[in-house]
Amino acid sequence: MLDKHVAPLSEIERLHSELADRAALADEDAWAMPAEYYTSEAFLQVEINDVLRRDWMCIGHIGELRTPGDFFTTELFGEQLLTVRDTDGVIRVLSNVCRHRGNRVAEGSGNAKKFICQYHTWTYDTAGALKVAPHMKKRRVFDQSKCGLPEFASEVWMGWLFVNLEGNAISLASRVGGLEVVIENYHQDQRHLVHMEEDVWDCNWKALFENFMEGYHLSATHLNTLHPITPTKLCQKMVSGEGWTGYHACYDPDYPPREPFHPDLTEFERNNSPMYGVYPNLMVGMGTDFTLFMIIRPDGADKVRIRWGVTGQDDTPESETTQNYVSLCRSFNIEDKEKLEILQQALQTRTYQGGPLAPDDFEGTIWDFIQYMARKMGHVQSPGKIP
Numbered sequence: 001m002l003d004k005h006v007a008p009l010s011e012i013e014r015l016h017s018e019l020a021d022r023a024a025l026a027d028e029d030a031w032a033m034p035a036e037y038y039t040s041e042a043f044l045q046v047e048i049n050d051v052l053r054r055d056w057m058c059i060g061h062i063g064e065l066r067t068p069g070d071f072f073t074t075e076l077f078g079e080q081l082l083t084v085r086d087t088d089g090v091i092r093v094l095s096n097v098c099r100h101r102g103n104r105v106a107e108g109s110g111n112a113k114k115f116i117c118q119y120h121t122w123t124y125d126t127a128g129a130l131k132v133a134p135h136m137k138k139r140r141v142f143d144q145s146k147c148g149l150p151e152f153a154s155e156v157w158m159g160w161l162f163v164n165l166e167g168n169a170i171s172l173a174s175r176v177g178g179l180e181v182v183i184e185n186y187h188q189d190q191r192h193l194v195h196m197e198e199d200v201w202d203c204n205w206k207a208l209f210e211n212f213m214e215g216y217h218l219s220a221t222h223l224n225t226l227h228p229i230t231p232t233k234l235c236q237k238m239v240s241g242e243g244w245t246g247y248h249a250c251y252d253p254d255y256p257p258r259e260p261f262h263p264d265l266t267e268f269e270r271n272n273s274p275m276y277g278v279y280p281n282l283m284v285g286m287g288t289d290f291t292l293f294m295i296i297r298p299d300g301a302d303k304v305r306i307r308w309g310v311t312g313q314d315d316t317p318e319s320e321t322t323q324n325y326v327s328l329c330r331s332f333n334i335e336d337k338e339k340l341e342i343l344q345q346a347l348q349t350r351t352y353q354g355g356p357l358a359p360d361d362f363e364g365t366i367w368d369f370i371q372y373m374a375r376k377m378g379h380v381q382s383p384g385k386i387p
């Protein structure tokens with residue numbers, strides 16, 4: 001549990017003040033955040049309580065739950081989650097804590113017709129209703145109908161599955177309407193999950209979000225992987241919204257067309273990958289052919305857990321084309337990981353100073369993300385800032 005990290009209030013107050021001051025700057029004066037923003041365990045706890053538990057956290061993709069009974073388990077900020085497609089086909093995010101005395105009712109992932117707690121065999125159906133509780137009917141205080149597994153608020157958007165732990169966030173869909181207009185012709189919701197794997201990087205979660213979402217580093221960090229496809233100089237920032245930020249990673253004219261194209265794609269859309277981040281923890285690079293996505297969550301201030309995957313137009317995980325794309329993703333992920341872990345070490349030095357951010361097309365998405373964090377922590381935005 002991260003709650004054990006209790007630090008002097010002054011550190012939290014200082015970072016609140018820094019965030020409010022940065023967010024109030026004009027766009028053209030955008031400036032990176034100080035080291036403690038990425039290293040403070042105390043501030044991470046504030047982020048968890050004020051941002052991550054209150055907002056929609058992406059936890060997976062519906063391609064992981066294809067048939068009734070498919071499930072996977074997750075720990076998220078101390079909550080034990082059991083995500084399952086029930087027998088009616090409905091995806092539910094249930095508490096994975098037995099209503100008897102708290103054992104986990106499921107482990108890992110798989111397919112199940114029912115969940116049997118291995119402590120005393122209370123048994124739940126795939127919708128979380130308690131069906132069997134040995135010897136309990138003899139107890140006057142036992143009401144089987146009131147002993148189902150609690151369900152968390154969840155939404156599916158474009159195939160990704162989100163949970164809101166606090167249960168009172170406004171609809172995710174209502175916060176990404178502007179993004180849907182930009183990406184609709186790519187038909188992400190029709191793409192198939194063809195790859196998923198997990199990783200842990202030694203860097204702050206926000207640093208990874210910022211790295212994924214900015215195109216400034218593409219030509220330098222990814223000279224032989226992404227630069228030939230999406231060079232930095234061709235990046236075009238989108239007009240972001242309340243729940244998202246993004247840019248167009250435009251293709252080098254010399255790079256072969258990334259076919260097959262969906263017939264709805266316009267000429268411009270055939271020649272760029274929308275890169276977007278749905279706050280606070282889903283990042284997507286949506287190519288004309290494949291989509292790369294990363295789902296992240298902090299595990300301490302200097303460690304981030306990653307679930308990254310690929311969706312494709314065809315359900316062909318073993319095809320050479322799919323494998324080549326996954327291999328490319330692995331290659332540039334390694335390049336990003338190396339840079340971010342060096343950056344995390346630099347944050348501990350006395351000489352680190354966050355510098356000015358590059359112009360909007362290159363690092364404006366970082367500025368958007370800082371503004372989002374400031375909004376979530378109650379720091380007022382200038383009127384008209386949020387479309």
Ligand code: FES
Nearest residue numbers: 098100101117120
């Ligand atoms: Fe689950 Fe007792 S804790 S049946």
